[in-house]
Amino acid sequence: MAEIRVQDLRKSFDQFTAVQGSNFTIEDGAFFALLGPSGCGKTTTLRMIAGLELPTDGRILLDGDDVTFQRASARDIAFVFQLFALYPHMNVADNIGFPLKCQGMGRREIRERVAETARLLRIEHLLQSKTSKLSGGDRQRVALGRAMVRRPKAFLMDEPLGALDAEFRHLMCNELRDLHDRIGATTVYVTHDQLEAMAMADQIAVMNGGRVEQIGSPQEIYDDPASMFVADFIGSPSMNFLRFEGALHAGDRTITLGQCTLAVPELRQSHAAAPLALGVRPEHIRFADAAPLRGRVFGTEYLGTTQIVTVDTEHGRVAARLPSRTPVQTGESVGLAFTTERLRLFDPMSGLAIQTANHGAIGHG
Amino acid sequence: MADVAIENISKRFGQTQAIRELTLNIDDGEFVVLLGPSGAGKTTMLRLVTGLEHPDSGAIAIGGRDVTREAPGLRDIAFVFQQYSLYPHLTVFDNLAFPLRSPARRVAEPIIRKRVEQTAELLHISSKLNNRATRLSGGEMQRVAIGRALVRDPAIYLMDEPLSSLDAKLRAELRLELKRIQAELGSTILYVTHDQVEAMTMASRIGVIKDGRLLQLGTPREIYETPVDQYVASRLGTPQINFLPAALVPQVSAPAGTEVVGIRTEHVRIGQPQSGGMVGRIHRIEHLGEQNHVYLEYKGQTLITLADPHQPLKSGENVEFSLVDPLYFDAAGRRIATTVH
Numbered sequence: 001m002a003e004i005r006v007q008d009l010r011k012s013f014d015q016f017t018a019v020q021g022s023n024f025t026i027e028d029g030a031f032f033a034l035l036g037p038s039g040c041g042k043t044t045t046l047r048m049i050a051g052l053e054l055p056t057d058g059r060i061l062l063d064g065d066d067v068t069f070q071r072a073s074a075r076d077i078a079f080v081f082q083l084f085a086l087y088p089h090m091n092v093a094d095n096i097g098f099p100l101k102c103q104g105m106g107r108r109e110i111r112e113r114v115a116e117t118a119r120l121l122r123i124e125h126l127l128q129s130k131t132s133k134l135s136g137g138d139r140q141r142v143a144l145g146r147a148m149v150r151r152p153k154a155f156l157m158d159e160p161l162g163a164l165d166a167e168f169r170h171l172m173c174n175e176l177r178d179l180h181d182r183i184g185a186t187t188v189y190v191t192h193d194q195l196e197a198m199a200m201a202d203q204i205a206v207m208n209g210g211r212v213e214q215i216g217s218p219q220e221i222y223d224d225p226a227s228m229f230v231a232d233f234i235g236s237p238s239m240n241f242l243r244f245e246g247a248l249h250a251g252d253r254t255i256t257l258g259q260c261t262l263a264v265p266e267l268r269q270s271h272a273a274a275p276l277a278l279g280v281r282p283e284h285i286r287f288a289d290a291a292p293l294r295g296r297v298f299g300t301e302y303l304g305t306t307q308i309v310t311v312d313t314e315h316g317r318v319a320a321r322l323p324s325r326t327p328v329q330t331g332e333s334v335g336l337a338f339t340t341e342r343l344r345l346f347d348p349m350s351g352l353a354i355q356t357a358n359h360g361a362i363g364h365g
Numbered sequence: 366m367a368d369v370a371i372e373n374i375s376k377r378f379g380q381t382q383a384i385r386e387l388t389l390n391i392d393d394g395e396f397v398v399l400l401g402p403s404g405a406g407k408t409t410m411l412r413l414v415t416g417l418e419h420p421d422s423g424a425i426a427i428g429g430r431d432v433t434r435e436a437p438g439l440r441d442i443a444f445v446f447q448q449y450s451l452y453p454h455l456t457v458f459d460n461l462a463f464p465l466r467s468p469a470r471r472v473a474e475p476i477i478r479k480r481v482e483q484t485a486e487l488l489h490i491s492s493k494l495n496n497r498a499t500r501l502s503g504g505e506m507q508r509v510a511i512g513r514a515l516v517r518d519p520a521i522y523l524m525d526e527p528l529s530s531l532d533a534k535l536r537a538e539l540r541l542e543l544k545r546i547q548a549e550l551g552s553t554i555l556y557v558t559h560d561q562v563e564a565m566t567m568a569s570r571i572g573v574i575k576d577g578r579l580l581q582l583g584t585p586r587e588i589y590e591t592p593v594d595q596y597v598a599s600r601l602g603t604p605q606i607n608f609l610p611a612a613l614v615p616q617v618s619a620p621a622g623t624e625v626v627g628i629r630t631e632h633v634r635i636g637q638p639q640s641g642g643m644v645g646r647i648h649r650i651e652h653l654g655e656q657n658h659v660y661l662e663y664k665g666q667t668l669i670t671l672a673d674p675h676q677p678l679k680s681g682e683n684v685e686f687s688l689v690d691p692l693y694f695d696a697a698g699r700r701i702a703t704t705v706h
Contacts, residue, residue: 174649174651177649177651178649194654195653198651198652198653198654199651199652199653199658200651218652218654219652219654219674222652222654222655222674223674234654235654235655236533236537236654237537238534281654281655282655283655283656298541298545299541299544299545301540301541301544301565301566302565302566302585302586302589303562303565303566303603304565304585304589304601304602304603304629305602305629305630305631305671308566310541321655324586330548
């Protein structure tokens, strides 16, 4: 098992900088997700940790040892790819045992290790099956088994569930996390799917344009996004941004949005008059007749437990998540009230969050 | 626009009975979504309505006219496919105008211009009319594909998972747009999908289809709150409804004949002592952001429910919970009606 430390990691391909100066530490036994849209540098980062790509600059430490320029095979890391390739002419047991056979391990030991791996993955009953007869999920389990059987220090996974359909992906998410809880190996998991990252990871690094925008636990990232990019990328529907102009003063507990005065968490930072954005998550909006901020209902989307109501306001369109029992008519005028302590402010110019009293104070309890 | 009456349709392909005695009436101006897994017969239904397939038995009428034996071209239908295929060498304008310029239709050019411009405005792609079709984003391309169907003002629109090739954000945006356009134009739409969110958010009525059979037809709320059986109950709702053998939950006063209790997340109240006296162990908490998925172990079964992320729950902990107005099913899996609703 291992701690992975990434220091000032940089990677350029000709003119293009794929990763610009990443720094993070993945604790021993952690499930760490690299999350971001395509082209953000997450896969390049993972490939550098694996040794499949050499960094232009920076260091990678595995359990304190500098492995930056070590070959992939010398790193004792297992890589699980998006498209799992199994050997079609071998049965499941031979597929799982193959990496050990290549190492020249004895037959009996291989058999024991394969049996143990199969037990962890709960696929003992499939060991003698042909791989061509397996379902998609079982193929994925066998591919995982082939990675696990070497007992590597860490697992690196590049969108391993990307090829599966939504319902099944959720099932495999649970299974992967359960497996992680059983074997406790350090795992670095690359995905563009925020739900996968939120559901499985202990820590998430959100990447954008080659840069790590924020690192934190799923709840920290959701509650206290460091930037508008992170706020927008996490959550479905994503955070609403109400645009307004104004100046902010440290110590203030209200802001002025057009004609309305709204309570916000106490400001810890002043900001000169400029276009600003008030960030509010859909579930922190409710309808209140007396609320000064008003809008017109554009549409409703029934989801069973809740409904998403889209409201057009002077400051932009917002999506609110309300109980589905709340009666709503398209076209009606409604007042919008917010859960004060959950509001966040952003500077759209820099894209960064403006510090308020709640930062870092929630999500830990 | 027109209504559609599908009467007792059956269709077999070799050994496979694709559609079984299916009856479905779509009112004028209604948005009906057929929801089912792959292989349920959704696409076959669309192909039967268009006339690309012929039923073995049964009849189809559009606007009161029996079209069962009519050629596809005569049925006045517009079809939007899963994979948008635009003419890459044409501009957005010409792509939209293409169906109107068909020699069979002979629409005058000024009328074409007017219709294309109206459609583009509706779809918010007016500024792109002179762009090459290949110079568009995925969402814009799919709008053009939908627009190509909309310019024609047919009797009915048929749509085969038109949003499935888009990413999640765009899909959410277009869902809302499509619903708005449908409401504005008063169009009749028959839409098929395997995505429950699309069905729930857009449909006037959902038809749940499985193995070529229509299991239930109703508004999203009816299907969600009063499903006919366990299968339909499990098709709608995230997380999926939990089923517990009634014997395990003697605390709930189930109606006679109940074998299975169906528990949706809104039927579970966690952490309110003195409430119902059921005690479960939290196996895992999964973050969704706005909510947490809580995996609750109870008498060897796992219940998945939602909880506020700021509610102090920890995995490994025992919590008390109770059930409020769950659904009840008999031995055959049919729901037993209660007077609570």
